[in-house]
Amino acid sequence: xxxxxxxxxxxxxxxxxxxxxxxxxxxxxxxxxxxxxxxxxxxxxxxxxxxxxxxxxxxxxxxxxxxxxxxxxxxxxxxxxxxxxxxxxxxxxxxxxxxxxxxxxxxxxxxxxxxxxxxxxxxxxxxxxxxxxxxxxxxxxxxxxxxxxxxxxxxxxxxxxxxxxxxxxxxxxxxxxxxxxxxxxxxxxxxxxxxxxxxxxxxxxxxxxxxxxxxxxxxxxxxxxxxxxxxxxxxxxxxxxxxxxxxxxxxxxxxxxxxxxxxxxxxxxxxxxxxxxxxxxxxxxxxxxxxxxxxxxxxxxxxxxxxxxxxxxxxxxxxxxxxxxxxxxxxxxxxxxxxxxxxxxxxxxxxxxxxxxxxxxxxxxxxxxxxxxxxxxxxxxxxxxxxxxxxxxxxxxxxxxxxxxxxxxxxxxxxxxxxxxxxxxxxxxxxxxxxxxxxxxxxxxxxxxxxxxxxxxxxxxxxxxxxxxxxxxxxxxxxxxxxxxxxxxxxxxxxxxxxxxxxxxxxxxxxxxxxxxxxxxxxxxxxxxxxxxxxxxxxxxxxxxxxxx
Amino acid sequence: xxxxxxxxxxxxxxxxxxxxxxxxxxxxxxxxxxxxxxxxxxxxxxxxxxxxxxxxxxxxxxxxxxxxxxxxxxxxxxxxxxxxxxxxxxxxxxxxxxxxxxxxxxxxxxxxxxxxxxxxxxxxxxxxxxxxxxxxxxxxxxxxxxxxxxxxxxxxxxxxxxxxxxxxxxxxxxxxxxxxxxxxxxxxxxxxxxxxxxxxxxxxxxxxxxxxxxxxxxxxxxxxxxxxxxxxxxxxxxxxxxxxxxxxxxxxxxxxxxxxxxxxxxxxxxxxxxxxxxxxxxxxxxxxxxxxxxxxxxxxxxxxxxxxxxxxxxxxxxxxxxxxxxxxxxxxxxxxxxxxxxxxxxxxxxxxxxxxxxxxxxxxxxxxxxxxxxxx
Numbered sequence: 001x002x003x004x005x006x007x008x009x010x011x012x013x014x015x016x017x018x019x020x021x022x023x024x025x026x027x028x029x030x031x032x033x034x035x036x037x038x039x040x041x042x043x044x045x046x047x048x049x050x051x052x053x054x055x056x057x058x059x060x061x062x063x064x065x066x067x068x069x070x071x072x073x074x075x076x077x078x079x080x081x082x083x084x085x086x087x088x089x090x091x092x093x094x095x096x097x098x099x100x101x102x103x104x105x106x107x108x109x110x111x112x113x114x115x116x117x118x119x120x121x122x123x124x125x126x127x128x129x130x131x132x133x134x135x136x137x138x139x140x141x142x143x144x145x146x147x148x149x150x151x152x153x154x155x156x157x158x159x160x161x162x163x164x165x166x167x168x169x170x171x172x173x174x175x176x177x178x179x180x181x182x183x184x185x186x187x188x189x190x191x192x193x194x195x196x197x198x199x200x201x202x203x204x205x206x207x208x209x210x211x212x213x214x215x216x217x218x219x220x221x222x223x224x225x226x227x228x229x230x231x232x233x234x235x236x237x238x239x240x241x242x243x244x245x246x247x248x249x250x251x252x253x254x255x256x257x258x259x260x261x262x263x264x265x266x267x268x269x270x271x272x273x274x275x276x277x278x279x280x281x282x283x284x285x286x287x288x289x290x291x292x293x294x295x296x297x298x299x300x301x302x303x304x305x306x307x308x309x310x311x312x313x314x315x316x317x318x319x320x321x322x323x324x325x326x327x328x329x330x331x332x333x334x335x336x337x338x339x340x341x342x343x344x345x346x347x348x349x350x351x352x353x354x355x356x357x358x359x360x361x362x363x364x365x366x367x368x369x370x371x372x373x374x375x376x377x378x379x380x381x382x383x384x385x386x387x388x389x390x391x392x393x394x395x396x397x398x399x400x401x402x403x404x405x406x407x408x409x410x411x412x413x414x415x416x417x418x419x420x421x422x423x424x425x426x427x428x429x430x431x432x433x434x435x436x437x438x439x440x441x442x443x444x445x446x447x448x449x450x451x452x453x454x455x456x457x458x459x460x461x462x463x464x465x466x467x468x469x470x471x472x473x474x475x476x477x478x479x480x481x482x483x484x485x486x487x488x489x490x491x492x493x494x495x496x497x498x499x500x501x502x503x504x505x506x507x508x509x510x511x512x513x514x515x516x517x518x519x520x521x522x523x524x525x526x527x528x529x530x531x532x533x534x535x536x537x538x539x540x541x542x543x544x545x546x547x548x549x
Numbered sequence: 550x551x552x553x554x555x556x557x558x559x560x561x562x563x564x565x566x567x568x569x570x571x572x573x574x575x576x577x578x579x580x581x582x583x584x585x586x587x588x589x590x591x592x593x594x595x596x597x598x599x600x601x602x603x604x605x606x607x608x609x610x611x612x613x614x615x616x617x618x619x620x621x622x623x624x625x626x627x628x629x630x631x632x633x634x635x636x637x638x639x640x641x642x643x644x645x646x647x648x649x650x651x652x653x654x655x656x657x658x659x660x661x662x663x664x665x666x667x668x669x670x671x672x673x674x675x676x677x678x679x680x681x682x683x684x685x686x687x688x689x690x691x692x693x694x695x696x697x698x699x700x701x702x703x704x705x706x707x708x709x710x711x712x713x714x715x716x717x718x719x720x721x722x723x724x725x726x727x728x729x730x731x732x733x734x735x736x737x738x739x740x741x742x743x744x745x746x747x748x749x750x751x752x753x754x755x756x757x758x759x760x761x762x763x764x765x766x767x768x769x770x771x772x773x774x775x776x777x778x779x780x781x782x783x784x785x786x787x788x789x790x791x792x793x794x795x796x797x798x799x800x801x802x803x804x805x806x807x808x809x810x811x812x813x814x815x816x817x818x819x820x821x822x823x824x825x826x827x828x829x830x831x832x833x834x835x836x837x838x839x840x841x842x843x844x845x846x847x848x849x850x851x852x853x854x855x856x857x858x859x860x861x862x863x864x865x866x867x868x869x870x871x872x873x874x875x876x877x878x879x880x881x882x883x884x885x886x887x888x889x890x891x892x893x894x895x896x897x898x899x900x901x902x903x904x905x906x907x908x909x910x911x912x913x914x915x916x917x918x919x920x921x922x923x924x925x
Contacts, residue, residue: 017725032705075662096662099655103679121662134709168854171814174868175852175857176918185771185919190761194915195770196853198815200762232707246705254701257694265686268680271827291802291817293855295869310887311871317889321925328887329852360709392873404872405885471619 029252034235038125040262045146047266048111049221055108056210063097064090065206067159067199076283084162084287087202091161107274112154114270116302118146127347127377129364131234133357137348137395139227144345149213151356152303156209158280158300163204165280165297167288179239179329199290237363239468244362296395301388308390309336310410358363366439371430378426379419386415439474441465633696640689647682654678698856706755746777766921772914774805774815776895781806782820782844782905789904792839795822800859802847805907815915817847818895819857820905821877823864831880837908843905844895845881849873851888866892889918 016022024433033039038322064265066086072079077098123143128134132140155173159166174196177188193200241247249255273279285294299307310334318325343350350372352358367374389396390501397404444462452458465473622629660671712720735739737899765771781789782803795801804810825841837843845866847855856871864878875884881892893915896908914922 030703030705075895099660100672103675106672149573150832168870178917181920185765185921188919189765190758190769193762194817198762224921231710232705240704244629244707246707247702250703254694254698257690260689261687261694264683265691266682266687268687268863269681271676271679271683275673275679289812290814291811291855291857292852292870293857297869299868307871313852313887315873315883315887315889317918319923323920324922326918327922328889345605360710374748394869408872408886410727468871475840525764545811 005220012438029250032227032232032246032248033251033255034233034241034246034248036236038129039233041118041122041125043259043262044266045115045122046221046225047263048118048270049217050263051267052108052115053214055104055111058104058215059094060110060210062090062094062353063087063206064201067197068161074339079286082287085202087160088161088282088287089199091163095283103271103275105274105278105317107270109279110277111270112157113301113330116147116150116265119143119150123147124381128367128374129234129236130361130370131364132348133361134188134348134352135231135360136227136234137317139224139231139346140322141345142220142224142227144341144425145223146217147344149217149220149339153209153213153217154302155298156205156213159205160202160209161280161282162292163282164285164288164292165282167290168198168293168297169299169303170201170288171290176333179326180322181325181330181333185406196233197290232362234362234364236366237472239471241363243360247275248360249344271387296398298392298395304391305384305387306333306391307338308387308393308411309333311393312390312408312415312430314412318380330532343406368430368433370432371427375426376432377422379423382422383415383419386411390415441470441473457533559571559796564630582669583881600676621696621700624700630697633692637689637697640685644682644685647678647680649687650678651675651682686738686869717772733882759837768904771815771911771916771919771922774915775807775810775813776805776816776818776907776910778907778909779900780907782818782897782907783810785811787811791903792842792899792905795820795840797822797824798861800857802857803844803905815846818842819847819859819866820897821859821864823878825863826919829879831894834880834894834896836898837894837896839899839905842897842905843877844897844905845875845877845892846895846911846915849888850892851886851917853916856892 012022015086069083070084070086070089072082072084072089072092074080076092076093079092091105094105096102126143128139141272155169159170159173174188174192177191178184180187189195191201191204192198193204233248235241235246235248249258272322286292300302310329313328313332315329317326365373366379390408393404393407393411396402397407444464447461447463449461450458451461572606588786593667623633624630654674658671658674659668679875698711728734733743760872761768783806784801784803787806789806799822803818803820805813805816805818810816810861816885820842821844822842828841828843830838830877849856849868849870851868851871851873854868856868856873856875858869859865859869859877860867864876865884866875868874868878868886868888869885873888874884875881875888875892876884881894883889883891892910893913896910897905898908900906
């Protein structure tokens, strides 16, 4: 240990002599991160991206992004002697002739799916808890950009092998580009280097996929993380948690160990998926051929909603003044995502405009306490899910033996009917949950004890909620909530038996253990206006018991 | 990072006595107590007292919710801590095992396709050992943090973001002062030429981007295909098709008999044979088909997928991408789905040797719509 200590001290001195970094490092190590399971969703996205970089780099060592025609002569017998592009042949090579190449390729693909899935779920968490409110609107916009660039990156990536499935996807992408009025044909020709398919697109997508968009994503993620670091993470309300503090574990060592360990766990799960769950078996599809397609062709999940909107769209097309405007293509594939993602990015300001709430918010909302927002979110999800279902209408038709026309007609109606119903139902559901909270706060918890009153009446006794739980449920205004500011007396309310540390100006101060924090630990505070805890928090005596370590 | 799962309120309330011995670690904070003993215990006493409203709900004998203790077993007992340490160590060792397994699999298990029937184990084994190697470290670190590292609840103040008003003013003034000092507001010539120069600089990359591909209006590439008068219809393997080769009710994908014809993305065509009286030719196209043989572009007018799923009885052609459906007997008109236009028809005839040939190119652009397209 002493050798280790001396070494560390020596290194620290060396660095500090040159950078004067001691204060910064100490403040960073002592930075407090709040703890909640839902905060790890964004972490999954970050870790998936790192895994994408690692596995992707390995694949580039063997991939040849060329559309030059070659005759396949690798190990995979069924395709021997088939003329195909170099891109497809090298992908076959990675899958069959590079030792461990298939594993890396499949981890890469699974990680891409997980990257976007975790972004979407993280986005939902941020939305439903109102984490995007002032001062975090910028990070919401960055997150939206990350979602869009992630989708583009995924599409560019799975288009690279030049197999039948991805080639069909590119054919559709080319048609979508062409559908844009005035500039579409030009854009398509410049993108593909001529008429589809040309010989340029795979090489160009490769540059986009391994350089352009990854750099963009890396930059956006860096900015995203810096903003979290600087503005500090939001936290669910709870006893001792105010708009002015962060309660949790420090960066070093606990948070670093948990987060670092979690990275490896995410990687382990992806490794298992990559080796045990086949994904994108391009050798079964064959090389791209404009006259071939498989029934039941499906894009990666994150493109599914666009496929669905395209399938649901009626066949409207405008022919006027010697020009064609394909509404049937442009509306569901260009206009719709444009509106969706623009609206998503602008949501914090839309909400501010509706609620007129321009205040700072560091404490999160419980979804039930914002019925309108929660209902809007649920409504949007129902809309998205229906597009996703529409994207798989042929699969559903064949599994359940329903005609694809019936599904399409039903969904065309449902996409206008279901979202409002979901909005209404969710709102009622939220209000009902609020009532349940009122019940709990006003009448306490049923004790199971029946008592007979002298008058002969039977009553069931209830037990009032301990104050911290009342705080958690009812939500006091931050000013009224018992604050636990740094440096304040340790005899604050309702804390667990954890060792308490107040980090002030980067320096931790050890404090006496606090009292139990209670069983609402993972629950959060509702911030309903009418309800207030019936008991306010009087000063408590210190337990005075040192913690057994 | 999740916390350890906790019982629901109701579970805790059901039978407090049952769990009373669970925390026999000598710390009263962890055990369940009745109201009476609550009054004497330290921390939870107040908690409970404040939480109950005697006037409304309580009586002296009512059970009180069990306030959870967060002292870990490992905090209370050195033996438990040592056990936890052993578990973490075992997880770390699992990583070593995983790496060893990974390396052995990598070099020993056959991996090449068809080299050996054992090769099917290569990727799954590699993955399992890789997951052990990664998961051992990961799970170990998390368990270590959760059981043995300091169990603390740290509090840190947030800082406000907005600067003081005079700070903002001073910064704004500094920016404006620099702007003034640069002379830009006064020197109109400087300002205008700078804007002009910077603006034209933005145009610099445009020619580079414009040369990424040929210009569509010069190429007319979207409007024509390799089909010409007299070009034979050939199968994928290059053999021409004679009248009578095609069975009634069948569909054959055909390509123009020109060099590279089978790789052209706009040329694939399907030749369909049905009863001649089932065909309803479009006006002016009565001689475009031969004895019930009719040819349409394979490329969907919606987004360009090959429309080749042919339903013999109804003569419907189905696109697997977006389910546009065309009636092959009736000019390939759209009967369902998002496609707006019929599939372009290829006029065919039979040459002197009895082989199918095209009468010319498609009468309209093949494939998805585009802005400059002018027919409907």
